[in-house]
Amino acid sequence: MKGRFTILVSVIICSGLILNSCRTGHAQMPNIVVICVDDLGYGDLSCYGDADVPTPNVDKLANEGLLFTDAYATASICTPSRYSLLTGRYHWRSTTSWSVGKIKDVSIAPGDAGLIIDTSMITVPKVLKKKGYVSGVVGKWHLGLGPAGGPDWNGEVDLSPLDIGFDYSFIMPATADRVPCVFVENRHVVGLNPADPIRVSYEKPIGDTSQIYNPDVTPDVIVTYTPENERRKGEVLMQPSFGHDQTIINGIPRIGYMTGGQSALWKDDEVASTFAGKAIDFIDKNSKKPFFLYFATHDLHVPRVPNKAFAGKSKIGIYGDVIMQMDWTVGQILKRLDELKLTENTIVILTSDNGPVIDDGYNDGAYEGIKAHRPSGKYREGKYSAYEGGTRIPFIIRWPKEIKHGKSGAMFSQVDLLATLSDIVGNRNTDNYGIDSRAFKEVLTGKKDRGRDYVVIQNMNKTLSVIKGGWKYIEPSDKPRLNQYTRPVTDLGNMETPQLFNLSNDPDEEHNVAREYPDKLKEMELILADEKK
């Protein structure tokens, strides 16, 4: 009798424990918010030592979390960088995934590119789903949609984030300087009037020629876009400095041709607040489940159109205004997490997709206003380049429950996010990791300060570099050395001879020491050759 009673009590206690763990099981899984800021430079944030632009919200994140000094994006441009972040695979390896689009050799996806991530590939949201996560993407996508040539903008958008693991999607299809200038929510263009269908071409003008940019008839530059300057057909509110000379939408000439969809056009000065609102809605709706939000802000990317709350507010002109706007957005997210009492067990990562650029194709005043501010900090060049400014990016992680405030000098690559997040949520089956992704849970949580042995990065021409133990090797390339479409002109780092730099004493990559250190050069060449196999 006594034995039976003991068994009964044990059963009751055990089932109580099981029930309890079921109830709290989900609550214990951390929520994950990855904020991918477009074109944010290593030198753009005060927590990284810059005093030119106030970024109190990002600084708060850094003050409560762990700030990485040696973190890398895998590419110095958007599409390949984001591809790696979501798939754990270097984009330069791609063969199959490009087959869905017609842009095999182009690194920056046009606005009518087909979905670049193959639907059979492993992705961060797919791995997290195995652990019960609900995933959402809000913001700039730039990884293609639909089959080659783009989706049916007027019907169901097939081959979208929803087909690679996301449960919710509210996106700008490519960039704000590429048509179509509409948001896509799940499988439909938002606010589309069927009587005014969207047509898109990246080959030739279509439809109404008064909407096509013509430098001979357009008025002078109006640097700051204001809501009062509403959409005036055919008039230019912001002049291009390079390219960006096709369809004028909301007074801003863009890349690509587009007609129709007038009721669906986004308002440029409201893109940031729209994204913030949608991100918050996603958090609100899913606050009771473990969620993953990939939140890709656009503010710093051209065309820069700060809302009037930020226009003219920084000391360094429009370039600083859009950083302040980005910081406000981050603040909105952090505030909501606080209000929902989710802060303690939510991992918030803030990083950038590639290095910074001052004039990226518009006379928006950034070049004139920026004064002594150095967007790449102490590093050489920025967006597009193989030099450090191209891919060494801010990376901050906050997770109050597990991570103590501090700084880490460990090398970390965004390609490792997939495996590391998998590990963090207890999904240790490495079949689920992308082929280039390695798990660095203890590094990201600040328990170890030795991360990757080396990282591999690419510039806009797919020229590869290896960074290891304070050394940097850039492989030889016959591609053009300069990108003339930025101001100042960008040195892409393409040279016909190998380059080797000792970053420890030459962070500026001024002295190519390839001849002086043949053994080191060989070692780095072999690492790259091995990676390429």
Ligand code: NG6
């Ligand atoms: C370039 C555009 C630039 C920007 C970039 C993509 C011109 C002259 N330049 O081709 O403005 O859109 O592509 O940036 O058109 S990224 O951050 O999305 O990679």
Ligand code: CA
């Ligand atoms: Ca970018």
